[in-house]
Structures are given as structure tokens and as C-alpha cells.
Amino acid sequence: MTHATQPAVRGHYFVPAASHYSTFLSVGIFMLALGFVFRINGTPPGIWSMLIGAALILYVIVGWFGEIISENVRGVYSLWEDRSYRIGMVWFIFSEVMFFACFFGALYYIRRIALPEMAGFEESLSPYGKFSSVWPNAGPLGDAFMPMHAWGIPAINTMLLLTSGATLTWAHWGLIKGKQSQLTLGLAMTVALGMTFMGFQIFEYAHAYSEMGLTLGAGVYGATFYILTGFHGLHVTLGTIMLIVMLGRGMKGHFSEHNHFAFEAVAWYWHFVDVVWLILFVFVYIL
Template identity: 85%
Template structure:
């Protein structure tokens, strides 16, 4: 498109053509959520709704981001678009910080306020006479379980994520210095470490369900454990997919020393995921 490069040449803000991707994405998210609701209520159509919704989301992500990559490679974007993307990524990560803050706040409320209050009632004022406020707790009605210990798979996963932060930083240094081999190997190692983390977490979940009685039915401990580690695991999965895309683009020579914000955005996200895991490891597994 000959007119696409004109705004960049003039230093104007690039405005893309109207797109239907936002509509497709809205429909995909709606169908996925609707399917999940149907599924947990035993409605057979729920699975198909979730699959169609997920397929629409994947279609939008591949198509929409593909257009952005194409526009960037054509030199359409200027410093104004770069600034917008940076501000947008900062706000996105801030929203993720608030997302996890809600769950950590719920964990604090349960452990520091709710349990001591329930355990402090006299027998005459509570139907749960044998309930104690000791943590970890299934609450007054949860199933019995064995708590997850920190110095096993969780400690290994901590080492994996910390190492992945180092390999990603090493890859970033390679990009800045124009060392393509260092960039490619650093990204490959980071992807491998992220995938290994997820493999260990899947094994941990299977072991917890099969041998420890640690399920979602294990009261408040089970609920907070799986919500926090599960959402974090989802973020690691998403981050690993993003890193794979960056690795593929790197192999095609898409990034340069002065034009690589897509890589930086994914690096910010991955380091955020690392920090969340460190907090989670302390408050969920150790304390």
C-alpha cells in the first residue's frame, strides 16, 4: 500500500484501516465463557462452544498480530506508535499486578483475619466445635489433605524461572550488541526452561490430586493453592507461547539493535511472571 508509508515519512501517527478482528475476538471470548458455564452445569453443547470460541480467539491473535508485524516490517510505525505500544504494555502489566494482588489479598484475609476469627469463637457460638485456626487449613467443611511442601518440585521450578530470567536477559544483551546467535540461543533456552516449568507443574498437580488429597474440595487451602498457582501457570504458558513467537521472528531476522520493542514487551511480561512466582513461592509454599 503506497499510502501506508506516507504517515511515517511525514512523522504522523499511523491510523490503520478498519478491522473486524475486534468483533471476532468479542464473539470468541463470549463463546468460550458461555461454553465453560455450560460445561460445569453438564450441558453437552458447552464443549463445542468452548472449542469454537477458542478457535476464534486463536484466529484473531494470529491474524491481528500478523498484520501488526507486517506493518512494523514495512516501516509504517514512528516514535509515536512506539510510545503508544510501550504505554499500553505498562498498563497491561499493571492490570496483571492488580489481578494477582486481589488473590494475594484474599489469601492474607483468610489467613490473618478469617481463620483466627473463626477459631476464636467459643463452642456455644459456633457449630464447628473442633475447628482450629492453624494454617494450612481446609476450613470447617473441607476434605482432609496433605499440604504441598516447598522443597521439592516448587523449589526446582523456582530455580527454573530464575534461570530463565537470566537467559532472557542474556538474549537481550545479544540483541543490543548485534549478536544474533546469542539472541537465538538465549530465546531457545528460555523457551525450554518455561516448558520444563510447566511440565513439572502438571506433574505436581497430578501428584497432589492422586496421592495427597489436595483437590479443589480441600477447602480454602485447596482453593487458594490452585487459583494462585493455576493462574500463574496460565501466565507462564502464555509467556512461553509469546517467547516462541519472538524466537521464530528472531530466526527470520526481524529485530535490530534499535527496533525490537516486541521482544522487550515479552521480556517485561516474563520478568513480571518471575517476580509473581517468587512472591507466590514464599506465601503459598513456605509460609
């Protein structure tokens, strides 16, 4: 698809030539996982295996996506490919929904089922001694900590992400109306807001570790806090990288008002990340 026309209608589906990227990706994922296993077991080569695996994955991402962008710009895609990409992105976001649902489900189980059951034992019969099921809670074996309050950096980050959703939508309107400057400015603002969010989260983590005792050793509260906020932060990081790519492509004129699914896919992903944060803000920071 060129940036000046809509996807063509053809009677066949574009089949690319055989690629070595899938093999390199498999090897990279294996090396990364193997290195992680070595690392947690104290084996010295672990860090090198992880670095090699990460380098291979990065090579595949840049090379493979570069080929797809090149095919798109050359106009080899039709409505068949466009439809399949949309279906694929919908299923990908659904898998992400299920991913976070598992962790929110674990948080619900801990707070509403596990802790009350543990606190329900008679003190003389309980292996944990006197134990209360109030939340936040480190559990019977966790270290002492101070809980993270919502009305500080978390509230600021909430406003940042909500604003980024608005600037991204504004950029999309500019793209639909053919206003290049609005598209570029909106994307640049969204990237800046995403990077600011990440900066605040890094500061929050440093403060929690050094001054609040809120570490992974702080029992179930620390574990659920860092798993949920950490994975969300990873998604914000990946989303920001994708937005930077969209900014570069937009500045090169790869998109038109009728042909910009790559932009739409990243926008879907970013709005999903926004929604997850709102749920996380309520159930991790407020309740």
C-alpha cells in the same frame, strides 16, 4: 519499522484500515463464556460452544498479530506508535499486578482475619464445633489433605524461572550487541526452561491430586493453592508461547539493536511472571 532502521519521526499517527478481527474476538469471547456456563450446568452443547469460541480467539490472535508484525516490518510505524505500545504494555502489566494482588489479598484475609475469627467462637456457640486457625487449613468443611512442601518440585521450579530470567537477559544483551547467535541461543534456552517448568507443575498437580488429597475440595487451602499456582502457570504458558514467537522473529531478522520493542515487551512480561512466582513461592509454599 524495518529491522535495519530506527522508528521514523513523522507528524501523524498511523491509522490502520478497518478490521473484522475485533468483531470476531467479541463473538469468540462470548461463545467461550457461554459454553463455560452451559458446561457447568450440564448442558451438552457447552463443549462445542467453548471450542468454537476458543477457535475464533485463536484465529484473531494469529491473524491480528500477524498484521501488526507485517506493518512493523514494512516500516509504517513511527516513534508515536512505539511510544503508545510502550505505554500500553506498562498499563497491561499494571493490570496483571492488580490481578494477582487480589488473590494474594484473599489469601491474606483468609489466613489473618477469617480463620482466627472462626476459631475465636466458644465451642458451644460455634456452628463449626472445635476449630483451629492453624495454617495450612482446609477450613471447617474441607476434605483432609497433605500440604505441599516447598523443598521439592516448587524449589526446582523456582531455580528454573530464575535461570530463565538470566538467559532472557543474556539474549537481550546479544540483541543489543548485534550477536544473532547469542539472541537465538538465549531465547531457545528460555523457552526450554519455561516448558520444563510447566512439565514439573503438571507432575506436581497429578501427584497432589492422586496421592496427597490436595484437590479443590480441600477447603480454603486447596482453593487458594490452585488459584494462585494455576493462574501463574497459565501466565507461564502464555509467556512461553510469546517467547517462541520472538524466537521465530529473531531468527528471521525482524529485530535490530535499535528496534526491538516486541522483544522488550515479552521480556517485561516474563520478568513480571518471575517476580510473581518468587512472591508466590514464599507465601504459598513456605509460610
